Amino acid sequence: MIETLYWKDNKLYLLDQTILPHEIEYCECKTYQEVITAIKTMKVRGAPAIGVSAAYAMALAEVQGENLEQAGQEIKQARPTAINLFWAVDKVLKSVEQGNTAVDTAIQMEKEDISINKKIGEYGNTVIDDGDTILTHCNAGALACAGYGTALGVIRAANEHDKNINVICDETRPVLQGARLSVFEMQEENIPVRLIVDGAAGHMMQKGEVDKVVIGADRVAKGGVANKIGSLMVALAAKRYNIPFYVAAPISTFDFENNIFDTKIEERNPEEVLVVNGKYIAREETRVENPAFDIVESNLITGIITEEGIKKPL
Template sequence: MQDRTIWWEEGGVGLIEQTLLPEEYREVVCADVPRLVLAIRRLEVRGAPALGVAGAYGVALACKNALEGHEGDFYRSVEGAAALLRSARPTAVNLAWGVDRVLSVVLTESDPAKVAARALAIAEQIADEDEETCRRIGSYGAELLPDECTVLTHCNAGALACAAWGTALGVIRSAVEEKKIVRVISCETRPLLQGSRLTAWELSRDGIPVTTIIDSEAAYLMQKKEIDCVIVGADRICTDGVFNKIGTYMHAVVAAYHQIPFYVAAPRSTFDPLHTMADIIVEERGREEIASLFGRTTLPDAVPVKNYAFDGTPLSLVTAIITEEGLIRAPFDHPWLMP
């Protein structure tokens, strides 16, 4: 088993095929950018930091294939691949960040052979930085947790959502390393069950106590005082709010009502100081994710669906954002959030 969620190998970009977990562990290799884009759209690879790494590796892959294939204009080919990568998941800001960080290097180099080598070096650097960033986030976040606590988390913000370690789950892992007693409640996270399929899989493999609940059970557990804090990841942090997996906002509202700390764990690359929540295009996914379950139709054909992948949580509901450089608290006037 690989040490990382996504990596570079001779044939292309390797990744853990997350749609098969927990039933089957499989590694796949994306030999070209269209296959990598399909993997991103199908959620074979997902999670904001991992998408940043995927975008970076995707540009390196485009350079490699353009150089080896001698197909048309090298730079036009790479820029076209970069545009395709950016469009794969519009709400997650890290994807475009990873693409653009490598592309900026590509466009300043005149020798295609040198471009391909530099692109891969920068992509590998981004992957290395991501793991180090997550460990720093984990260290800062662990300080917030009591010596014994129960943490609620939503979706998957663990090693599977990053190159390694994780953001929200990285905080939990770091706290456990510090000998704190941490129990985790993972919301199943409908409709694709990232909380039960991925978060529960990760934590159970690590020997960290985890119990999975249906999403709508979280409020009742908060009412019963069985949750000490909530920790989630983020796909984009704007000047006035946080976008994360759909359902995050309702957990934040209920946590605020019950005076339970609500923490967001995310790296600098997830911050978007140029936009407010109202500016963001929220990805809508297909009907089939809601209208069927375990091979059975669960909705009449004539009934439409709304299947937003993310929701926005105002910063007024966030206790603190945990970053690789420390904590950001209200009034959230940090430079990363200033236009």
Template structure:
């Protein structure tokens, strides 16, 4: 199942806020609707946001009535600016915008050439995501042994990408090789992406999955029920520090305590060589209501002070290996890929 695609000059995407009770696709007819879909988490996951960013620029030119390339370029710059303001942490969103805008500026001899180049660049980002994830899955599956139980946090499956997935792509590849692999999924508060999305994906693929609350991780590790941890990433700094869904750092500390390998599966497009360390990564802070309510039910007193960072940073020294489409690396080797 593709999470997002271009269709009839619109962006078609699955509304992930409705899962697991309803699998419904919605269409965004302009960049403002797409930007709101990103902000409202109808689409999420770093690779999927990269595809969304590219498609946002594509529908801008597809629906533009400009007759001059310079005017169309300005429309693209405005659209890119709006998308940049949606979510600050996911690296793929920004790298996709930069890639498509560079292509646009290099092909602005006419509106026809500009339109074609932008759409092709956006489609290429989406198609490459699928190929990259499959290769990443193959590379990561070599780290998986028959009979392993893998703990994952948040959702790093096909819903977080265009298709196949990063962390769950490794699990899928191992299963395709005939390995008996099962998954423990954390609920991932406050928006429960693990409970709502990861379990839904794995059930559809007939991959055994057990759901736990976030505060059970130490318990299941101490009972030796976890062989490895595999998570995705939203941005990786040059030194190998990883920004991922809030709670990832806690799991990495526990995995280190229990001597359990901790892997991060991510495409190279999520690595930001311009950011030296995790301390420089901008962490998105979201609406306090995500913490104080659940399915419309109040969980806390009104006007209570709330912290709601969407991500945390796991230091490189807690990460065993980083799995990419180019191979499996130590965190300290990441920067050399871009030198």
């Protein structure tokens, strides 16, 4: 399994996910500001991976001799929706107050993330039947975490238990995390996978070709979950055709204090929508709405698979 990130000689190395699957290259981050840039530009993405990267950004701030409180506030501004980012910064600050180093804390958080994901996979395996075809949206795999994955971790666990599973990945416009990343992960592990356009998910369900849906989450709160744009449409189609719809997410993704509809939904660069392969697909002056996430309401969710078991939506 390819490494999403690693720490070496007081530097953080992040797999550049913007050029996968065609190139495998790591970004060397010597400062916490470089990690912020990597998060903003989606060289690293996925809520758990963003959280671990944020912890390592705090470690770099410590190595740089920066004020950790101030650095933490800057890191928290990198992306507004994924709660793991805020959770990780606060966890490092609390650990440092208790006498630990930010570096040691970040290293431990990376190890814990992989362990948590494997537990999620084991609990998720219990809802996967032999022969299931599983549809997933975006990428909630090893590339979205320190390793193993959440939604794709469930699929990995089912495969490791010798269940004869098949996977359908939708492309996940506009930056194609499903096509570029999830398909790549499945192919690397020889798990049977098909790629569809986003608009085909309902059609596949209508034909009876989908048994379960498993996605990740960037935030879980009262009323539902926030996940990559397009998740809501998949959930609505699954509800229409009585297909179980699961969310796989660690407890660190839970926001127990707020309503999901209070979540700030990130608006990204219009160029992501307007430009494909370096060419404009509409006039350059076209007005674009490019929300990065949408909200799947609790009544559309069968269960949330966590490291503590399968929970009801908040």
